[in-house]
Amino acid sequence: xxxxxxxxxxxxxxxxxxxxxxxxxxxxxxxxxxxxxxxxxxxxxxxxxxxxxxxxxxxxxxxxxxxxxxxxxxxxxxxxxxxxxxxxxxxxxxxxxxxxxxxxxxxxxxxxxxxxxxxxxxxxxxxxxxxxxxxxxxxxxxxxxxxxxxxxxxxxxxxxxxxxxxxxxxxxxxxxxxxxxxxxxxxxxxxxxxxxxxxxxxxxxxxxxxxxxxxxxxxxxxxxxxxxxxxxxxxxxxxxxxxxxxxxxxxxxxxxxxxxxxxxxxxxxxxxxxxxxxxxxxxxxxxxxxxxxxxxxxxxxxxxxxxxxxxxxxxxxxxxxxxxxxxxxxxxxx
Amino acid sequence: xxxxxxxxxxxxxxxxxxxxxxxxxxxxxxxxxxxxxxxxxxxxxxxxxxxxxxxxxxxxxxxxxxxxxxxxxxxxxxxxxxxxxxxxxxxxxxxxxxxxxxxxxxxxxxxxxxxxxxxxxxxxxxxxxxxxxxxxxxxxxxxxxxxxxxxxxxxxxxxxxxxxxxxxxxxxxxxxxxxxxxxxxxxxxxxxxxxxxxxxxxxxxxxxxxxxxxxxxxxxxxxxxxxxxxxxxxxxxxxxxxxxxxxxxxxxxxxxxxxxxxxxxxxxxxxxxxxxxxxxxxxxxxxxxxxxxxxxxxxxxxxxxxxxxxxxxxxxxxxxxxxxxxxxxxxxxxxxxxxx
Amino acid sequence: xxxxxxxxxxxxxxxxxxxxxxxxxxxxxxxxxxxxxxxxxxxxxxxxxxxxxxxxxxxxxxxxxxxxxxxxxxxxxxxxxxxxxxxxxxxxxxxxxxxxxxxxxxxxxxxxxxxxxxxxxxxxxxxxxxxxxxxxxxxxxxxxxxxxxxxxxxxxxxxxxxxxxxxxxxxxxxxxxxxxxxxxxxxxxxxxxxxxxxxxxxxxxxxxxxxxxxxxxxxxxxxxxxxxxxxxxxxxxxxxxxxxxxxxxxxxxxxxxxxxxxxxxxxxxxxxxxxxxxxxxxxxxxxxxxxxxxxxxxxxxxxxxxxxxxxxxxxx
Numbered sequence: 001x002x003x004x005x006x007x008x009x010x011x012x013x014x015x016x017x018x019x020x021x022x023x024x025x026x027x028x029x030x031x032x033x034x035x036x037x038x039x040x041x042x043x044x045x046x047x048x049x050x051x052x053x054x055x056x057x058x059x060x061x062x063x064x065x066x067x068x069x070x071x072x073x074x075x076x077x078x079x080x081x082x083x084x085x086x087x088x089x090x091x092x093x094x095x096x097x098x099x100x101x102x103x104x105x106x107x108x109x110x111x112x113x114x115x116x117x118x119x120x121x122x123x124x125x126x127x128x129x130x131x132x133x134x135x136x137x138x139x140x141x142x143x144x145x146x147x148x149x150x151x152x153x154x155x156x157x158x159x160x161x162x163x164x165x166x167x168x169x170x171x172x173x174x175x176x177x178x179x180x181x182x183x184x185x186x187x188x189x190x191x192x193x194x195x196x197x198x199x200x201x202x203x204x205x206x207x208x209x210x211x212x213x214x215x216x217x218x219x220x221x222x223x224x225x226x227x228x229x230x231x232x233x234x235x236x237x238x239x240x241x242x243x244x245x246x247x248x249x250x251x252x253x254x255x256x257x258x259x260x261x262x263x264x265x266x267x268x269x270x271x272x273x274x275x276x277x278x279x280x281x282x283x284x285x286x287x288x289x290x291x292x293x294x295x296x297x298x299x300x301x302x303x304x305x306x307x308x309x310x311x312x313x314x315x316x317x318x319x320x321x322x323x324x325x326x327x328x329x330x331x332x333x334x
Numbered sequence: 335x336x337x338x339x340x341x342x343x344x345x346x347x348x349x350x351x352x353x354x355x356x357x358x359x360x361x362x363x364x365x366x367x368x369x370x371x372x373x374x375x376x377x378x379x380x381x382x383x384x385x386x387x388x389x390x391x392x393x394x395x396x397x398x399x400x401x402x403x404x405x406x407x408x409x410x411x412x413x414x415x416x417x418x419x420x421x422x423x424x425x426x427x428x429x430x431x432x433x434x435x436x437x438x439x440x441x442x443x444x445x446x447x448x449x450x451x452x453x454x455x456x457x458x459x460x461x462x463x464x465x466x467x468x469x470x471x472x473x474x475x476x477x478x479x480x481x482x483x484x485x486x487x488x489x490x491x492x493x494x495x496x497x498x499x500x501x502x503x504x505x506x507x508x509x510x511x512x513x514x515x516x517x518x519x520x521x522x523x524x525x526x527x528x529x530x531x532x533x534x535x536x537x538x539x540x541x542x543x544x545x546x547x548x549x550x551x552x553x554x555x556x557x558x559x560x561x562x563x564x565x566x567x568x569x570x571x572x573x574x575x576x577x578x579x580x581x582x583x584x585x586x587x588x589x590x591x592x593x594x595x596x597x598x599x600x601x602x603x604x605x606x607x608x609x610x611x612x613x614x615x616x617x618x619x620x621x622x623x624x625x626x627x628x629x630x631x632x633x634x635x636x637x638x639x640x641x642x643x644x645x646x647x648x649x650x651x652x653x654x655x656x657x658x659x660x661x662x663x664x665x666x667x668x669x670x671x672x673x674x
Numbered sequence: 675x676x677x678x679x680x681x682x683x684x685x686x687x688x689x690x691x692x693x694x695x696x697x698x699x700x701x702x703x704x705x706x707x708x709x710x711x712x713x714x715x716x717x718x719x720x721x722x723x724x725x726x727x728x729x730x731x732x733x734x735x736x737x738x739x740x741x742x743x744x745x746x747x748x749x750x751x752x753x754x755x756x757x758x759x760x761x762x763x764x765x766x767x768x769x770x771x772x773x774x775x776x777x778x779x780x781x782x783x784x785x786x787x788x789x790x791x792x793x794x795x796x797x798x799x800x801x802x803x804x805x806x807x808x809x810x811x812x813x814x815x816x817x818x819x820x821x822x823x824x825x826x827x828x829x830x831x832x833x834x835x836x837x838x839x840x841x842x843x844x845x846x847x848x849x850x851x852x853x854x855x856x857x858x859x860x861x862x863x864x865x866x867x868x869x870x871x872x873x874x875x876x877x878x879x880x881x882x883x884x885x886x887x888x889x890x891x892x893x894x895x896x897x898x899x900x901x902x903x904x905x906x907x908x909x910x911x912x913x914x915x916x917x918x919x920x921x922x923x924x925x926x927x928x929x930x931x932x933x934x935x936x937x938x939x940x941x942x943x944x945x946x947x948x949x950x951x952x953x954x955x956x957x958x959x960x961x962x963x964x965x966x967x968x969x970x971x972x973x974x975x976x977x978x979x980x981x982x983x984x985x986x987x988x989x990x
Contacts, residue, residue, distance in 0.1 A: 055528035055529065055530060055531075056528055162617040163617075164617050165617070192384040192385055192555070192617070192618060193384055193555055193556070193557070193596060193599065193600060194384055194595070194596060194599055194613070194614040194617075194618070194633075195613070195614075195617060196599070196600075196613075197599040197600070197601075197611040197612065197613035197614075198613035198614075198615075200601075200611060201610065201611060201613055204610075219528070219529065221529070221603050222558075222600060222601035222602070222603055223601060225601060225603050226601040226611060249603060259530060260529065260530065261603065262533070263529045263530045263532065263533035264529060264558065264603055265532070265533075265536070265556060265558030265559045265561065265562045266558055266561065266602060266603060266604050267557040267558045267560070267561050267585070267597065267600055267602060268561050268585060268602070268604070269560075269561040269562075269564070269581045269582055269585055270582070271561070271604065272561060272562045278530075278533045278534055278537055279530060279534075280482070280534065282498040282500055282501070282531065283528070283530075397894060399890065399893055399894060426896075427896040427897070427898060428896060429896070430893070430894055430895065430896035431894060431895035431896035431897075432896055435894070435895075436891075436894040438887060438890065438891060438894075440887050443886065443887040443888065444887045444888055444890070444891045445888055445891065446888040446891070446892070446906050446909075446910070447888070447910065447984070447985065447986055448909045448910055448913075448983070448984065448985060449905070449906070449909070457895070457897065457901075458895045458896070458897075461895075461896060461897065462896060493985040493986070495985065495986045506891075509891075509895070
């Protein structure tokens, strides 16, 4: 992890915004925006895993989709190895596609049910790397072994595989073009508990083997902690806190991070009566976010300034620890 | 085949040898196959298991709410001296929503979208408690306040789509409590909710069950939720209970290889990072192609010859007090490993 | 809601204009001139030209359409070629019987179809359900003209229970009972198709509702089967059914033309057939406009009804 510190970032997301218009009235004019992602910045260094964690509506998936340009950003930049892919032409983006891949949550709906696994894996090689069928198929067979699937799977259809195996296929497909960055969007959330660890371990092993860089998006703190080197905590389209995994879990500086950690049901019955904060209320709508700090409506420590002024993401001590809070928690907290 | 769970004065519900079959296009399946457990008055029993373990079907079997292609073929569901498994539908209806209430997983779809919250709360109380419309409405508002819904007086006339998922689940809890049931069956009530909302709902359910003395069967796949909620736990796998004990024993001294493996495969957040998770190999067997003998044997690191041929019974460990039962050939009656 | 309706109506105007333009073109592209029908076979080309000028048919089609539009803006649908009566007057005379026929058919069709659909849904995959599904398929498939003629043969000519056509018995006043007896056969013919379609919609919509989570909740509350069906399932099942009413109305207009012809029912449908035969362009254009507005209004009403039955729908 420390070796990573000196390198320059592979991915730099700067002030990324993604707004969806809300239309109303006789001529359907735009009366407002759903601010799905509202000024998000973070770096990803080669070979590391950055976890993006947050609850539904925080914009983590939209951020991930913008990083691989499945969604065009409203503003801001996404620099991949120095190239801004937010404004790249379609033709040049096509060339860059091979370096940026995505693994989706639902391994069933993200695989075309009509295509055999072997063809599904070989297809991008034929399209992007101009390999012949036989060569692509050989590579596909190799990749199946790498992700721990039997060779028989080559001629199977997606529905013939279990959920865990399908997710392995999803990972294999992402790996076929030898990408440098893979965005994993909730890759284990749809899987059974006993299968999740299989997939998490596989992702870790592949990272070591191929020197991959991951952006790992999840609402599950357990998985995030297990796989990430650094963590970005998001709430209502904004970054609340970012730091190394150890820092986030040992010394959360943002009240929201602390509350998120407190809310996690830890599998240890002796911790059930631990002292902790459970906030009331729901997450506000991203169509109408609160003024000032977006978290102030649920924050137990909110002051007057929090209701009017949005705190910037500031350095909070420690290696690359940043927090967007007027009153960060004391270093010793938690 | 399975032991009769002990009956004590405080036993509220005793499920014994329950077997539920469904006819499907691919043939008959038995999602619940010899399930037994007891729930004492006021206690929370967690049924924990993965998809296909039979935990939800067990709950629906208790309530007599199986879909048209499913039926109980064996076993009994003794509740306050009556066997619910053999009870005719009109008598079951008097129990449902009254003595036994249920909360479901999907708060977004479990409430009727075209009826007001108040109407949906009131109809149970009018039916089971004989309240008038006005009384039921007043009590509906009180219940909404009790489960922490702000502006209860206005929400009572709202339709469900106006509420968030967490608020709807509070309405479901209010509805379940409305006729002061002895038992609430909650089927994955927080699975669809965000983690901070889940924490709110879990705390609310714990407070309410302490206050009202209502027993709960809490169905979940999440061992973290089990650790938060359970007094006792029944671990289910492929239609059977494989281990049953109190929550502390389960986490401190799990006996069944499946429980042990499951606990090792889930990440903790309070311990420092480092330990690699140990996944369980393979996947849950299909109900259409169950292995012979022990259903976990294909994924079990300790599988022996006997596991292939004979299905172990759920047997109490130790002196037969029945506080810790395991369905595994690794243990004899005293709970010591017989051969590894 | 109000802004939504205004927007819908504003969008509707160009659509209606387009419909009238297309109709106008189709009518004018049909071979033959109305003048042919009003002159004797021995008429000279000069006679034809004079008549066409009198009817305004000598101008280019585009100019004719613009003239028609200009008249329309003054609330004038023109004058019938056939008998020189104003088109508005002709339509006003005929619209009452048509509304009576269509309205009665629609109400009766729904009154019969909704309970049958619910019945079939509750007995899904039983012999009774298969019977209903089979009968409704037959009802959809049988053409109006065939059903109408069969009805006349059996119930009017053979059994003599009902008159063969018309709206009142000539020379015998036309009391309430007389009018009802004239109404029965055409209503049965028109209602059959609508009811058969509606049975299928209601059935599948109810089956869908019975499978929803909130029905499981209702069962878990200990509610009885009739409360679950009539309160919890039916109200939800009617939401998609409401959207079909607009489509039904359009189909009903087509059905009414054929049915009125068979039963000599003095409504718009009969007027349409007579006007087609007489190449009475002015009347046809008027009827087309009225029909288009009726379909448009039916769809608008459907949207409003949708918002009424489904609390989740709020137009803005």
